[in-house]
Structures are given as C-alpha cells and as structure tokens.
Amino acid sequence: MPKYFMPTMLLSGRNCIKRHPRRLIHGKHCMIVTGRNSAVISGALQDVIDVLEENDVKYDIYNSVTSLTGISEIYALGNTMRENGNDFVIGIGGGTTLDVAKASAVYATNVMEPMEIYNEDYPVRPLKVVCVPTTAGTGSDTTQYVMMSLDDIHKRRSFKSNKCFPYATFLDSRYTMTLPIEVTRHTAVDALCHAVESYLNAQASAFSDTVALETIRLIGSCKDALMSGNITEEDREKLLIAASSGGMAVAHTGLNVVHAMGHQLTCEKEIPHGRANGSMLVEFISWMGKHETMRAVEVMTAFDSDLTSFKKFMDKVVPTPETFTEEDIDLFMKNSIVNTVKDNCPGSFTRDDERQIYMNALVNKKRKYTEW
Ligand SMILES: [Fe+2]
Secondary structure (H helix, E strand, O other): OOOOOOOEEEEOOOOHHHHHHHHHHOOOOOEEEEEHHHHOOOOHHHHHHHHHHHHEEEEEEEEOOOOOOOHHHHHHHHHHHHHHOOEEEEEOOHHHHHHHHHHHHHHHHHHOOHHHHHHHOOOOOOOOOEEEEEOOOOOOOOOOOOOOOOOOOOOOOEOOOHHHHEEEEOHHHHHOOOOOOHHHHHHHHHHHHHHHHHHHHHHHOOHHHHHHHHHHHHHHOHHHHHHHOOOOOOHHHHHHHHHHHHHHHHHHHOOOOOHHOOOOOOHHHOHHHHHHHHHHHHHHHHHHHHHHHHHHHHHHHHHHOOHHHHHHHHHHOOOOOOOHHHHHHHHHHHOOHHHOHHHOOOOOHHHHHHHHHHHHHHHHOOOOOOOO
C-alpha cells in the first residue's frame, strides 16, 4: 500500500512570519543562516529579526553562504553553533542556503568527521530547522535531501535522512518579488523538473502523483507570464507553492535522470542548476513517451501543452546558448551518475539512451518532435 511522509509544517501567505510567530520560534538562541543579499533585499531577514526580538529570542547571523560554500565551511558552522549554544536554525534564501542550514543543524548536535554525514545515521536529532525560501524552485524546504559541495567545488553530493526534513517552512511570495527574471525562470523550471521527474518515476504512488500533477498545473498556469517576463504577485504565489509541492513529490519518489544528467552541466560547465536540468527535460519527456505513453501525455496535458509547444516554451525560458561538442558529451558520460537513479526510471534507460538525449538536447539541438 502506498504511504506518504512529509512532516514539515507549511505556512503560506502575505506576512505569514509575523502572523505565526510560534511556528518560527523553537528555542532561546537561534542561528540565522543566509546568503549575502537576498535575505536582506527581500525583507525576509528583517521580518524574522522583528519576531525574534519581540519574543526576546537571542540570535546570531551567518550571512556568508554562496554557491561555493563547501563541506568544511558547513562543518565549521555546525561546530560554531554547538559552541554558541544555538538551539534552532532559521535558513533564509535559495536552495544552497537552506541546504547549508539543514546540514549545519546535523553537525551542531552530532560530533563526527565531516564526511560521516553521508552515513545518514545521526545518533542525536539535528537542531530544528525553519526555512524561509526567497526563490521559488529548490524544494529543499519540504524534503529530507541535502546537497552539498565537497571541498573540490566541482563535486557535489547529496544525503538524505527523515531527520533532515525542515520543522516549518514559511512561504511569503513578497520575498520572491525582487528576484531577477532569469533566476525566476531557472528556478521555476527546476521546480517543474522535480514534479515531472517524480510523476515519470517508478517509485510514484497515488499520493505523489496528486502532488506532482498539481505542481505541473500550477507552473503551467504561469507559462505565459514566464515567457513574457510580466510576472504578477499572484503568479509569484503560485510558483512559490509549486516549488514546495514539487519538493513534496520528490521527497516521496526521489529524482530521476533529468537531474542526474543536468548535474554534469553544472559541475563541468557551471550552468545554473535549473537551466541545466531544463535543457534535458524535453528530451526526457520525449523518451518517456515511448515507454510510459499515457503518463507522458498526462504531463503535457497538466501543463496545457504539447511537446512541440513545450519545446518552444523551454527554448524561451531556459535557452542553451552554449556550443557543445561530442567531446563534452564523452566527458558527461564518463562522469555519469545516472546509475544512482536508474531504479527510478520506468523502462530500461541505457547508456545509449543517455548519450542520445545529450546529443539531441545539446549538440543537434533537435527541434521537431512527434506527438504520441
Ligand atoms: Fe533541482
């Protein structure tokens, strides 16, 4: 029988932090984890500080997270939190920042070597983590997964534990209003990939399907706004909810080959996560159409599109202007991590399939599709 587990309390809507202070506060001494800018520019940091100060909660701020923040820095942050006596964590930012908050919460309560976090066995429960996303894409605010850069920043590796689900997540779309259009598009496509990879997944169940399809519908209802760049507050709210619900779908099924293949583009060519995954998505759905035709059709129906129109949408919102060669594809294939998600892929996904998808998406830049 299918089962579903998602223990994170979700609070959404305008001013939700100030309306639900008790859901934000889980101790007497907080560590706030942020990146350099978005927490301040969005107004989220000030809202959090206001609530903590009104309730006499001490806090420290670690505001140095960047895309280069690696495991040694996160480990040091966890040790600092233990020395400070921090008893809960609030992460404000995009996926990397939320993941740093989640990983440092593990180190803060468990004395271990940095790489032991990948054993996914923590004798002491991590500190409670509250997430305040300032982008709409990551899904880290509703999953048990954490992705970290190793000290070689070209290597990123994830771990998962049910103890790493955030305790609460605050979804206030005002915090995403200042996002540049490019980031808005990339992160929306990341959320779309999460939902599609969850729906076209051997681990999918009626529960994850319901969440995944609604996520695809929500993002599909914003497709004209994403293409034109004219994104209203209502669109922002839909995209923020879709990002969290995409995370909920993935928390149940795990990801699929789109993220596994996109990972190489990010590691080897520094292409942003959402755009890298997006560049694989049309080809993946096309491939799935041969193996799970009905479900691939359902994905396109939920997005209110067909494969040809979907390709045009993706070319507009996540274009791939880079030139790739067969040597690049050889490199991606050499470092492939597709075998880590192979069990999630319905149909038998072969090395030839992987190469063909890379070639079609990046070298041939195939533009014509046969509908099923
Ligand atoms: Fe992602």
